[in-house]
Amino acid sequence: MPSFLAVFEDSAPFFTYSGTWSAGSSSDTSADLYSESSFFVTQSMGASLSFVFYGTEVSILGAKRGNHGLYQVSLDGVNSPAVSGSATPDEFKATLYNAKTGKGLHNVTLVNREAKFLDVDMISWVASVGQDNEQLIVNTWQDSHPAFVYSPQDAWTTSPPLVGSFSGSTGHGTSSAGATAQLKFKVRFVRGDAIALYGPAGPTGPTSYSVQVDAGAQTFYSGLKQFQRAKQLLYYGGNLGAGEHTLTLKLESTSDRSQVLAVDYAEIYTTPSLGGSFDAASSSPPIGLVVGIAICAALAALSLGLILYIFILYKRGRFNFAPQREKVDTLAENYHGPGYQTTPLSYPESQTSPSAYASTSATYPSSAQQQQQYDSGTLPQQQQPYEYAPTVGSSSLAYYQPTVSGQNDAGSVAASAATTSTNPSRGRGNVFPSRSIRKNRLHTANGSDGASEAAAAAVPPPAYT
Numbered sequence: 001m002p003s004f005l006a007v008f009e010d011s012a013p014f015f016t017y018s019g020t021w022s023a024g025s026s027s028d029t030s031a032d033l034y035s036e037s038s039f040f041v042t043q044s045m046g047a048s049l050s051f052v053f054y055g056t057e058v059s060i061l062g063a064k065r066g067n068h069g070l071y072q073v074s075l076d077g078v079n080s081p082a083v084s085g086s087a088t089p090d091e092f093k094a095t096l097y098n099a100k101t102g103k104g105l106h107n108v109t110l111v112n113r114e115a116k117f118l119d120v121d122m123i124s125w126v127a128s129v130g131q132d133n134e135q136l137i138v139n140t141w142q143d144s145h146p147a148f149v150y151s152p153q154d155a156w157t158t159s160p161p162l163v164g165s166f167s168g169s170t171g172h173g174t175s176s177a178g179a180t181a182q183l184k185f186k187v188r189f190v191r192g193d194a195i196a197l198y199g200p201a202g203p204t205g206p207t208s209y210s211v212q213v214d215a216g217a218q219t220f221y222s223g224l225k226q227f228q229r230a231k232q233l234l235y236y237g238g239n240l241g242a243g244e245h246t247l248t249l250k251l252e253s254t255s256d257r258s259q260v261l262a263v264d265y266a267e268i269y270t271t272p273s274l275g276g277s278f279d280a281a282s283s284s285p286p287i288g289l290v291v292g293i294a295i296c297a298a299l300a301a302l303s304l305g306l307i308l309y310i311f312i313l314y315k316r317g318r319f320n321f322a323p324q325r326e327k328v329d330t331l332a333e334n335y336h337g338p339g340y341q342t343t344p345l346s347y348p349e350s351q352t353s354p355s356a357y358a359s360t361s362a363t364y365p366s367s368a369q370q371q372q373q374y375d376s377g378t379l380p381q382q383q384q385p386y387e388y389a390p391t392v393g394s395s396s397l398a399y400y401q402p403t404v405s406g407q408n409d410a411g412s413v414a415a416s417a418a419t420t421s422t423n424p425s426r427g428r429g430n431v432f433p434s435r436s437i438r439k440n441r442l443h444t445a446n447g448s449d450g451a452s453e454a455a456a457a458a459v460p461p462p463a464y465t
Contacts, residue, residue, distance in 0.1 A: 003127065008123055008124070009122060010122060015051045017048075017049055019046055023041075035121050043115060051108055053127070059097065059098045061095055061120075061121045061124070067086075068086045073109065075101065085118055093122070131271065141265060141267075141268065155174050156172050156173065160200075161173070174262075175258070177253055194239070195268050197236075197266050206223045207259060209223060211235045212250075221234065224255075231264060
């Protein structure tokens with residue numbers, strides 16, 4: 001028959017502690033070295049731990065430390081030799097007791113033989129169901145499974161304390177004592193062989209509750225513990241045999257109304273040879289998971305629909321993802337700059353409009369050193385050349401020199417007229433300042449080009465800007 005190792009924490013109500021025991025606390029600097037940082041400890045001689053299991057092997061785990069004393073274990077009424085729990089250095093999750101025995105129902109008792117410390121961390125046993133070399137089937141039924149029948153119904157709540165820590169965040173609980181505190185549910189597992197029932201234990205646990213399988217004797221337990229822990233073993237029963245079984249859980253007594261007997265879930269162990277099979281209800285996912293999957297699926301469907309809608313609009317020309325080319329007039333405006341204006345050329349009254357261009361002349365630095373001084377603006381003023389000196393008719397046009405000071409906008413034109421130049425661009429009041437024309441931009445006229453240039457200048461040239 002298939003075997004499996006069943007492991008349970010020290011705080012499970014299924015284990016009965018007699019005498020003075022307390023839960024280990026965080027004040028012990030080594031508490032985190034225990035399984036789930038949980039352990040039960042006693043310093044009282046004669047304090048005991050007892051439980052019943054169906055299987056072939058059993059183990060008790062705890063710590064061996066320098067301040068621990070002698071303890072003794074009995075299996076089915078047979079005492080083993082006393083053993084010292086002292087060790088240096090300390091050992092954690094150490095095996096305090098292990099025994100192999102024949103398959104069957106067994107009673108185990110651990111007793112502290114000295115007024116020294118003894119602690120318990122975990123308890124395990126090897127259980128077996130069905131026949132050898134076949135598959136083990138474990139069905140998990142939540143508290144809402146139809147196999148559970150709560151009676152009376154109005155004495156139970158679906159919101160017991162700390163229900164969020166329960167498996168699937170669901171549970172049933174009651175705090176009604178006496179006849180109205182009876183929880184009776186039937187676990188109708190076909191040809192099942194073992195069952196484990198889970199619920200919480202802690203300060204809000206019941207002082208006393210009982211379990212009865214079929215017409216068997218009642219067994220009594222306490223869910224009142226120092227620290228609150230969920231998913232604790234309330235009951236374990238094995239070798240139930242083929243057929244339908246009824247397990248009755250009953251709240252016997254409470255010390256105050258805050259104590260609640262709560263049910264979390266049950267595990268049913270069976271095999272194919274016993275006619276067992278996996279129950280579809282046991283594999284159903286939690287409601288929260290189902291809702292989350294449904295929401296994700298809906299969002300995915302909406303996203304795909306939106307993408308398809310945008311694609312249809314694109315095909316119909318409603319969307320154009322290609323970059324737009326700028327209009328020509330916009331490019332022109334960007335090239336010339338916004339508000340670009342020119343100033344018409346005007347002449348003094350004493351000067352007639354030139355009829356033709358004659359020639360141009362320009363002077364430039366005569367050496368590399370003067371060229372460098374000219375480019376940097378350090379060439380002495382007397383050596384500064386006119387940038388561009390064309391002649392129109394018999395007059396020579398000289399451009400305004402930025403180095404000349406002592407002129408204002410109103411007098412610049414008058415000063416220009418007093419000189420040999422008749423070019424009104426010497427004044428800055430009507431035209432833009434002159435631009436420097438470099439040597440590589442000059443195209444001087446020679447004798448052969450003068451006639452063609454004179455013919456092309458039938459109208460006054462625009463002012464240089």
